[in-house]
Amino acid sequence: MTVQDVMDWTVIPPLLLALLLGAVVGLEREIGAQPAGLRTHMLVAVGAALFTAAGFELGADRTRIAAQVVTGIGFLGAGAIFKEGVNISGLTTAASLWVTAAIGLASGLRLYWAAVVVTAVALAALWLFKVAEANWLPDRHRIRITLTLAPDHALDEVERAAVGTLPTAHVLRIDYAGHDQSIVLTARGDNDTSLSAIAEALRRLDGVQGVEISR
Known part of the structure; x- marks a missing residue:
């Protein structure tokens, strides 16, 4: 077995x-049904490790390799972030991808204990x-109502009635153009909240012709 063969095996x-x-x-992330799950994180980690290990074997500048990996993962993380109504989703998944790339970098540099510890901290x-989020940050769950x-x-009568129906609601915007008028509100609503029940309660208010709700 040649020296090159030994070096190849040490990368595994x-x-x-x-x-x-x-x-x-x-x-x-997969259990939480997030946009980037098991396969994405595996590929990010092993890709970052391979870039780092290859550069390490070739004697390249480690800081430059790390900088390129971080830049690349930034684009991937941005793709995991999207807006839903008044909520922005995917920030935690983007951060987990960034940390996973760091774990791959540490593995590629043979900093095994650092990689394992950071994985435990991330979990x-x-x-x-x-x-x-479930127990102490209920206001993170908001729904948007039109x-x-x-x-x-x-308009003021409907506003008072809507806030009376949903005590956690507050008005974001009021649109009035001739005969077309609408009120946009936001209210607290976790994953167990029945949107259909809220819509039905608001639909019964005097003056309300239509209800649109989104998370």
């Missing part, structure tokens, strides 16, 4: 570790975030 352990650790983080942060009003119906 960091790649396998990166693949495993990326799968661990990706599995948590703890993702889990604690879910617990905190009420279409009957022509010439008093």
Whole structure:
């Protein structure tokens, strides 16, 4: 076996570790039905590890390799972020992709314990975030409501009635153009909130002709 063969084989352990650790983080995202799940995180981790390991073997500047990986992962993370109504989703998944790339970089540099510890910290942060969001941050869950009003119906009457029906609601915008008028509100609504029940309650208000709700 030649020296080159030995060098080739030494690259395998960091790649396998990166693949495993990326799968661990990706599995948590996959269970949460996030846009970037198991396969994406595995590929990010092993790709970052391979770039780093290859540069390490060739004697390239490690900081330049890391900078290129971070730049590339920025574009991928941006693709995981999207807007839904008044909510912005995917920020946590984008951050998990960024951390997964760092885990791959650490694996490629043979910083095995650092990669394992960061994976454990990332999992703890993702889990604690879910617990905190469910129990201590109810205002993070918001729904957007658009009420279409009957022509010439008093806007203030509908506004008071809507806020009375949904105590957590507040008005974002009021549109009035001739006979077309509408009120846009936002209100608290977690994943267990029945949107159809809210729509039905608002539809019964005097002057309301249409209801549109989105998370």
